[in-house]
Amino acid sequence: MRHPEYQYLDLMQQVLTSGDQRVDRTGVGTRSVFGAMTRFDLSKGEAPILTTKRVYWKTAIKEMLWFLTGNTNIQPLLRENVRIWSDWPLASYRRETGEEISQQDFEDRIVADDAFAARWGDLGPVYGKQWRRWLAPDGREIDQIGGLIETLRTNPSSRRMLFHAWNVGELGTMALPPCHMVYQFHVTSDGRLNMLFFQRSADLLLGVPFNWVGASSLLLMIAQQAGLTPGDLVWTAGDVHLYLNHLDQAREQLSRAPRPMPKMRLIRHAASIDDYRIEDFEVTDYDPHAIIRADVAV
Template identity: 55%
Template sequence: MAQIWTQGSERVDRTGVGTRSVMGAMLRFDLAGGAMPLITTKRVYWKTATREMLWFLTGETNIRPLVLQGVKIWNEWPHANYVRQTGDAIALEDFVKRIADDENFAERWGDLGPVYGKQWVDWPTYRYRKDGLYERGDGINQIELLIESLKVNPGSRRHIIEGWNVAELDRMALPPCHKTYQYHVDGNRLNCVLYQRSCDVALGLPFNLWSAALLQRMVAQQVDLEPGELVWMGGDTHLYLNHTDLIEEQLAREPQGHPRLEIKRRPPSIFDYRIEDFEVHGYTPHGALKAPVAV
């Protein structure tokens, strides 16, 4: 954060807000002993991030299941789309309440398109027909295939989950930022490299780090390996210019504590975890910091 804020180049971005940005960044974390990259210089709502990850694993693309759990992180995109398409300048809170209360409204306006989870567990395929046309084939469950390949061929260099489906980017509310996960077995340890094409360091990165480590921990448990190293790599790694107050306050704080994650049970598959299965110990962060989301 300090490097980007003091040395990053100022750029005009898609949102019009403006950023300071560096290209290419790396962070490494050893997850041994339950350690997690859970940032302590501000409170990170890890249960919210966990609920989002569990939602990804369902393949769901509508925000209503998140809204009903009080998870707000995807609300701005469908709200902006609704206002743009209808001209109805409904307040965000009222839009979200309507998503929760009206299932038909949610079905029409709450969908994000084929974002993360859809690509992870139901990547679309098409079969060529003799008449020269194509028909939809069975979807590819990348998560299921990853678990299987780690079990039967641990030395493979193809343990990859990919979210960047070029053919469907224009249908997504937001193309995947954390786009490519690659896993690597080293003895009895499972390592992971995550490549993130675009990263909002103030608001997004704390969630991204937790979620990547959480998924790595779940995968490791399912394939009888110990969690190893998480390597995070960022492409366009940036801070928004309207996040000045958050950035300066966070940089003035000192990290504190050593948070650990306990997974309280091993469910039958990676798709069967529940929020109650996770407990964090030793998390004593500084207070929360807020800043606007650039849509």
């Protein structure tokens, strides 16, 4: 059987060799293909944590746990040593104040100064706000995650088990519109929970590996809360791209052979979806190639 990671490597090769080269929002430029799908079976404990480079899986899971809190400020992320969301508020701060503050100094101020964090650390109504506190026309806040888990428990054959973050009315106030924007769930007759998520914009080198880890952790958590076993993780994407300053790194990754996929499991049964901590996740048998460094396009 072919190693599941070749789904990623084949897609990367496709983007490199036949991607349409174009100018993008960031000004960096990309090579892009439109439309992709991958599928990973999580039922035996394996998780799509790439082995052809090291992926910091704890960082990805901490981000997912932050989404689930409904929080939209980077302060709790930085206190967990997660810096992947700093670029956007930092760019906003520099643009509005004219101060050429370093990223380290900016992050230190966010962590130490609650007032500064409240003013400059908030990303607007991004993922967590939409997932847990979607604002209804009558003023109610709708918890999409809580509603999903209740439906999984009571009506698992429903075809309406999904949540999403593409709130058209609030896109303009988000630091970054949602990339992985809709998640749909499916329960098999033998109690396996399948999850499909759609990503409108997929940064193949840096973003997608994190998205797969975060989604895997989400599938494990929701399956546990619904009394189901994890099944297939299906990823679909629209614009799949490599930034032009990532091409050499992509070629380096393609030169490496995949190693056995690691396993991920929950070592504690949390009381609710709000009760999970990073310490609840165990990843074993992870022996990746070395990290591949690249700059984020903002």
